[in-house]
Amino acid sequence: MNSILILGCGYLGSHLANYFNQQGWSVKVLGMRSMHTDYLSESIKFVELDVNDIESVKHFIIPGDFVLCATGSINATNPFNDISRDITDYYLPYINLLNECASKNIGKFIFLSSAGTVYGNASNFAKEDDRLNPLNIYGVQKAFFEQLIQIKHNESKQLPHVILRVSNPYGGIQNPLKNQGIIPVLINKALNGEKFEFWGDINATRDFIYIDDFLKATYLASKCAINEVINVASGTCSTIGEVIDVVQHRVDCKIDIVYKTSANTVVKNNLIDNSKLKSITGFSPSITLEDGIQQIVGKMLYAKE
CATH class of the missing domain: 3.40.50.720 (NAD(P)-binding Rossmann-like Domain)
Structure with a gap:
């Protein structure tokens, strides 16, 4: 073994x-x-x-x-x-x-x-x-x-x-209250009708x-x-604004976002090639951002019941 x-x-x-x-x-x-x-x-x-x-x-x-x-x-x-x-x-x-x-x-x-x-x-x-x-x-x-x-x-x-x-990475078992990972935090705020403070650039791209x-x-x-x-990496990129749009669509509500200016130096464009991963392993990530977010929304809604 x-x-x-x-x-x-x-x-x-x-x-x-x-x-x-x-x-x-x-x-x-x-x-x-x-x-x-x-x-x-x-x-x-x-x-x-x-x-x-x-x-x-x-x-x-x-x-x-x-x-x-x-x-x-x-x-x-x-x-x-x-x-x-x-x-x-x-x-x-x-x-x-x-x-x-x-x-x-x-x-x-x-x-x-x-x-x-x-x-x-x-x-x-x-x-x-x-x-x-x-x-x-x-x-x-x-x-x-x-x-x-x-x-x-x-x-x-x-x-x-x-x-x-x-x-x-996102999804699976995450604690949205710890503010680690924008996606679960956004979804949790949306489901609870809470304001979301965003520190950074909404046009920044992420994989x-x-x-x-x-x-x-x-x-x-x-x-x-x-x-x-x-x-x-997934080999695809999305702006933070696009992530917010997907979450709002899947939760079917408008998120109250308070935009803040961050004093920290942050990466604006993060585009990642995954062709070597595919070449060595034969594996290509297949779960889209939309489907991944939908899975998280479903699990959070089930947990609230």
Whole structure:
């Protein structure tokens, strides 16, 4: 039986744990307890610990196993002044993790990077070999971690890996009250008749990938690819305004939106090419934004009954 250790039990880590488990893998998850741990399959072993504490984590890193890094860190709104804390809290523990994984001769290291930030503003659909141009310290962190993986493997020849640049997954089990992900928050506000404060540019473009497509793409890329960087994205883009229109249409109501000007540097155009994903895995994301939003609306309405 194939085995995988997933670091982090947030939105993506928990969904991936259940998906790998459904495919017949032995799955262990390390992380802090949250709403997502309650939805893990009973056959998944969950251990509550600080994934940045390598002394605790290293006992669970087994030679030959896959290790998937889905840990949380700073977010795209953190300012430059947070970088010192970021280096202490995340950079140094990450270096320790890579060293430990390489020394244990793991089967493969899978890193979830961010297609939404490492490319910066893209006038064309960004491909994996395009120049990286992160605009915030979150994107800088992801790009730097990617390079650390590649350098460690080049030096040691003992860190086979896949770097997955993920766009913007949505759907599945999300908490709309935490303001993580514009789509579930918008839908929740619309269903409850609440105002929605939007900080940013309504004309900004984003690539949104439904959780089911993300899970299958990540699973196949993790299995099929070796020492590759792959965009995991829908390959389509929508403006924030278009997302709002779709939500309003599916909920059948007008959302009261209060527009705010953000002081943070944000990516305006985020276009992601997914042709390499299709070439390596044979998989092409198929759930449209309209259908994905409809599924979320249906689930939220059912939960309210």
